[in-house]
Amino acid sequence: MNARPSSIRQRLPALRRDHAEAQTGLIAALNNREIDDLRISARMAGGRDLRAATVWIRFDTRIGSLLVAPLLVDNQLARMTNGEGAPDGIASAATLGRIENLVAAAERIFALELHPAGLVTDLEGDLVIIRLDALDRSGTLRHRLLIATPPGVEIEPLPLPIDLPPLIGGLALRWTARIDALPIAAARLSTIGRGDFILLGLGPLVARLYLPGRNDRATATIELKKGFATLGNDPQQGNANVSDRTYMTDADAPGTPSGAGDWASIRVATTIEFDGNGLTAAEMATLGKGSVLPLPIAGGTLPVRVIAGGAVIADGELVAVGEGYGVLVTAVRAGDAG
Structure with a gap:
């Protein structure tokens, strides 16, 4: 007997309320911001993004681990592995140095000091994942990375590049x-x-x-x-x-x-x-x-x-x-x- 086809809703990605709120907060804290001479775009990470993230940099903080997966650096595929495909600490450190300003922005919104603690290939635990794109003045994509955090982390948004007058911003x-x-x-x-x-x-x-x-x-x-x-x-x-x-x-x-x-x-x-x-x-x-x-x-x-x-x-x-x-x-x- 053929197996009963799965429900349409069972095949759809589920988003819990705490994840929805955390995801919205992270996007709102980073989207349409300027970091140095880069314009930042934040959005939820898709399946294709997650498949491309083969190595994550783990940062230890006072509230637990936060993970970052560089995908593109200077518009080139981020180098995070050696010739055999295993995580490469030296290459990853060099990659991290080229996106230091983006990591510093993450420190600001989380009000945390991020200390690199190692490399992981598989995500574990209950995490909310977003994607950051950094574009230069011409609109060219320079960097792309994923950020994974626990859903309950507190967030302090980066300031908007243009201050809205209170009467307009609160309208x-x-x-x-x-x-x-x-x-x-x-x-x-x-x-x-x-x-x-x-x-x-x-x-x-x-x-x-x-x-x-x-x-x-x-x-x-x-x-x-x-x-x-x-x-x-x-x-x-x-x-x-x-x-x-x-x-x-x-x-x-x-x-x-x-x-x-x-x-x-x-x-x-x-x-x-x-x-x-x-x-x-x-x-x-x-x-x-x-x-x-x-x-x-x-x-x-x-x-x-x-x-x-x-x-x-x-x-x-x-x-x-x-x-x-x-x-x-x-x-x-x-x-x-x-």
């Missing part, structure tokens, strides 16, 4: 998330009512984020049961591959029907939208891949709007259904649907 800004739903038949729109259910499909739920004052788009995976959304890319980088079907272009719009019977075949682009909790301008400036945003869940549900053809037609609640998600319609906008 609460709301972000908006939009999720593509399957197009709805035009004839069906007029019959949508309270209690109806709009299925969003199986698998992870990915939304586009609209951040105040920014034209670029970030993506985020919605973790409804955990109550947060995890950024899937850096807001500063945008994502040209993410479409926005909320407002159709002339090329996307359905053609003029040739007869009354053709109206039934028209399907209208549909989007689910909700507003996020407020972030300060200072917090928004430090977001990066892996940052976690709390969802505005009220009474165990997430209120959303249903948009079809650019108009809000209904209000609802985002709910998890088995391996997927859907929207339970709670109210219909007057004049928009029946």
Whole structure:
């Protein structure tokens, strides 16, 4: 008998709340900072990054071990092993000396003295891992390294390169998330009512984020049961591959029907939208891949709007259904649907 296929959610990377908070704090403490003449980008480490980290430098501190894995140094693969592939202490020490300013930055945010204590090839214990990229003034990647810390470590963020006035830095800004739903038949729109259910499909739920004052788009995976959304890319980088079907272009719009019977075949682009909790301008400036945003869940549900053809037609609640998600319609906008 064939083995039962694993759950979609079991195959997704799990992120515990304490890890989510620590990961967000680390990214916020380092992202979009300047160290000497380098611009720092911080994000969560991916599987490819972890596979590339064959040797880690262990630092002993008063609260335990912190580990650093240089991947690129001066835009070249970091040399951490000998000709036989074993960890090389001399080569690693030389590599460490070339990224001393980045290690010093880690000392500042952790308020710890980092003392090199050896090399390890395998990570052990409960760790949060982020990736740091250091770019020069021309935007060329100079260094890349991974930092692994226990989730409970205290963090003191590096100062932002530009001081935001208190009234601006503390200003609460709301972000908006939009999720593509399957197009709805035009004839069906007029019959949508309270209690109806709009299925969003199986698998992870990915939304586009609209951040105040920014034209670029970030993506985020919605973790409804955990109550947060995890950024899937850096807001500063945008994502040209993410479409926005909320407002159709002339090329996307359905053609003029040739007869009354053709109206039934028209399907209208549909989007689910909700507003996020407020972030300060200072917090928004430090977001990066892996940052976690709390969802505005009220009474165990997430209120959303249903948009079809650019108009809000209904209000609802985002709910998890088995391996997927859907929207339970709670109210219909007057004049928009029946």
